[in-house]
Amino acid sequence: MAKIKIAHIVTRMDWGGSPDIVRILCEYADKEKYEVKLVFGQTKHPSEKTNRFFRKFPMQLLNVPHLRRDINIWFDFLALVRLYVLIKKENFDVVHTHTAKAGMLGRIAAKLAGVKVIVHTSHGHNFYGYFGLVMSKLIVVLERWAVGFTNRLVVLTDLEKRDLIAYQVADESKISKIHTAVEFEELGGLSDVDREFKKTQMRIHPGELVVGMVGRLEPIKGVEYCVEAAIQLCNKHKNIRFMLVGSGSLLALLRDKVQAVGLNERISFTGWRDDVRQIMPIFDVLVLPSLNEAVGLVLIEAQALGIPVLATAVGGIPEVVENGKSGILVQPKDVSGFAQAIESLILDKAKREAMGEFAKGYVKDKYDPLDLVEKIESIYEQILASK
DSSP: OOOEEEEEEESOOOSSHHHHHHHHHHHSSOTTTEEEEEEEOOOSOOOHHHHHHHHHOGGGEEEOTTOOSSOOHHHHHHHHHHHHHHHHHHTOSEEEEESHHHHHHHHHHHHHTTOSEEEEEOSSOOSSSSSOHHHHHHHHHHHHHHHTTOSEEEESSHHHHHHHHHTTSOOGGGEEEOOOOOOGGGTOOOOHHHHHHHHHHTTOOTTOEEEEEESOOSGGGTHHHHHHHHHHHHHHOTTEEEEEEBOOTTHHHHHHHHHHTTOTTTEEEEESOSOHHHHGGGOSEEEEOOSSOSOOHHHHHHHHTTOOEEEESOTTGGGTSOBTTTEEEEOTTOHHHHHHHHHHHHSOHHHHHHHHHHHHHHHTTTOOHHHHHHHHHHHHHHHHHHO
């Protein structure tokens, strides 16, 4: 019996939640039943696990260099043509697109190429929070149009499902909600010795409590509000250290701001790091100040490590953090509320430890990669059978 040919198309495979999900779908697929290819665009900072996948399955990879996150009419046109040619040549039975740019271009290319089954996972959406009013409305209109030739929309949170219905992009019958996935065994944590060694490497002084953020330093991540809160708290408490792990368009601006107030030794920017999962266990608190967030995979990973989290009550975050038990949720852009919440955790060791312990149990067994893959593959087969 011939294998079912599947293409997963994603804009980029840089470190983050959506590339991890795409990699899991490729890596854990039933190789006896499916022939899977990963089609991806410009990628600069893949995670360790993604690099391992690239080395292990080179024959599954198809790169489209012009497929990029930023809008560029010429590059987007070239990416669309290349995607069409690839899809037509490979004769895929299923095209599953991921994220906004790849989702639109990939679905159009798949439709033009006559693909039987087209599935899309947005990993969040751009209906609000990312662009101005006119662009946001245009995105909604385009998504309504694209859903007309999309067999199924897969969402990771109830919020995504509600928004798709509220914005009249799709009705409930076309939407499937499936939990995200986390490879908890890859986290593991660090021994006390390794943790102290890592702290020394990161120039953390004895007795300092570390508040960490992991993510892109972009406006949508609300990172400037985190820095404002950090400045307030570092001026008030001498034993707090803030560490922002990641890169992005705001890196230089925020670094200059911190240096201007003389706190560059207390608020550090590591830039892009390949050892993120070795850095996270040294955090006493993990923060995520996003203005919009699909899921916030780093929040699940931190909770699995027993680290209490502080995040904004946006997007799918309230679905992965038990407010007041595994972490604290505050409103976006609320610098004083953010600072007070961090302070409440920093000053109360017993509270931190209780939240961390609850967090480990809260996320345990909830985000099984095999469960995600089986449910997604079931969707493909249901649609193919109906054809």
